[in-house]
Amino acid sequence: MDKHVLTLDKGTTCTAWNHSGQRLAAALNDGTLSIYDSTDPASSVFCCTSRFKVQEGSILKVVWVPPEFGDVLACISANGILSLWEEVAEGTEGNRWKLCKLFERNTGQVLDAQFGDCHTSLKLVAAFADGKVKIYELLDILDLEKWQLQAQFQNVVDVVSEFGNASCLSASISWNPQKGEVQQSSFILGFSSNMPSLNSPKVWKYDQDHQRWLPVAELSMPEDKSDQVYAVAWALNIGRPYELIAVATQKGIGVWHLGLNPDADGRLQVNQVAMLHGHDGEVWQMEWDMSGMTLATTGTDGVVRLWQANLNGVWHEQAVLAPAS
Structure with missing residues (x-):
């Protein structure tokens, strides 16, 4: 049975999944970045643990660094600016995200x-x-x-x-x-x-x-x-x-x-x-996928298609995932 784990905010432009930490970053068209964490690994239910402003315009892409380098995100803004954001601990006040690098665009x-x-x-x-x-x-x-x-x-x-x-x-x-x-x-x-x-x-x-x-x-x-x-x-x-x-x-x-x-x-x-x-x-x-055997694709039609090769090396469509509405 399908299980609902997360509802993204209206105006979400892009997302990035951090596989190692069970975290999701979601960017909005107003320049806000939201971080979702799993509150209960057994149920895979996510809630928003951080929300901060990257810039005034829309965010087009977010990318996590490899997990061994910490909790860091790269953001590409609609104006073409590339910035890095790092999660830092602030004692009893918990964690916050700070701008650690703004790449010059010459x-x-x-x-x-x-x-x-x-x-x-x-x-x-x-x-x-x-x-x-x-x-x-x-x-x-x-x-x-x-x-x-x-x-x-x-x-x-x-x-x-x-x-x-x-x-x-x-x-x-x-x-x-x-x-x-x-x-x-x-x-x-x-x-x-x-x-x-x-x-x-x-x-x-x-x-x-x-x-x-x-x-x-x-x-x-x-x-x-x-x-x-x-x-x-x-x-x-x-x-x-x-x-x-x-x-x-x-x-x-x-x-x-x-x-x-x-x-x-x-x-x-x-x-x-x-x-x-x-x-x-x-x-x-x-x-x-993490085995390098199944390819997931999506595009302007809003449909996710999964592709695999059979034992003879012939590629075929394995599954189609379409939105409910």
């Missing part, structure tokens, strides 16, 4: 931002409306104000060229969720823009030997490189001989296998294994 508006946890440090990659990509590194895990700009580039294979006059409506970033000392940092990024060279989703990997980020794969067919990308999602790899990545464009949801072993030029082999259809309209959000 280029375009921030469209997406995601944290990457590698064995050396915490990183944050941000995609901007002018097609720029910036990667920040946290210098001191005990001081969330000390972020350093590690790299800046555009989402193009020809990394020495600069493509101007880009106008991007949205961007989607997904880090490789795999962790480990031998695992180099990598992420996939795609844009929805007026610049075809920026749109095509590319896998970026950090070259430790040369201390730079390099594009090691491009997840699009030759005839689809100009397609605008709405969402990307990198699945957790538990023993597969390849990585599994989903890419949503206006043509559907492409499921890709990404090889693990680079060729002589450092490139990784890619293979599109499925193109999924079923949503009425664009797909704007995708999430893999």
Whole structure:
């Protein structure tokens, strides 16, 4: 039987789930951020434990940092400002949320931002409306104000060229969720823009030997490189001989296998294994489950669809979750 666990406020624009702490962050169109916690883990009922103002305008996206770095949220505002908020204890008065970092915006508006946890440090990659990509590194895990700009580039294979006059409506970033000392940092990024060279989703990997980020794969067919990308999602790899990545464009949801072993030029082999259809309209959000086997997708039609591959590797729709009204 369905169980009601939480009612979000009217005007909620986005949410972010913290799996480790059983917490939910929900942003409103008036710039307010609400934190919901489970009061009884056995019943999974949530109540609002904090509510604070981030800014006057709407909040477009909220992202939790990896749990080992504390209770911290990144907020992207409608005006393109990226800010970090940290929960701090205040003795007998309980906890409160404080602004710990406001990133300077000297280029375009921030469209997406995601944290990457590698064995050396915490990183944050941000995609901007002018097609720029910036990667920040946290210098001191005990001081969330000390972020350093590690790299800046555009989402193009020809990394020495600069493509101007880009106008991007949205961007989607997904880090490789795999962790480990031998695992180099990598992420996939795609844009929805007026610049075809920026749109095509590319896998970026950090070259430790040369201390730079390099594009090691491009997840699009030759005839689809100009397609605008709405969402990307990198699945957790538990023993597969390849990585599994989903890419949503206006043509559907492409499921890709990404090889693990680079060729002589450092490139990784890619293979599109499925193109999924079923949503009425664009797909704007995708999430893999914690096993990396089931893909959940949703978009403008307001329907959640679950996808899986059978034993023969054929992808199919596993379930459809539609709103009651």
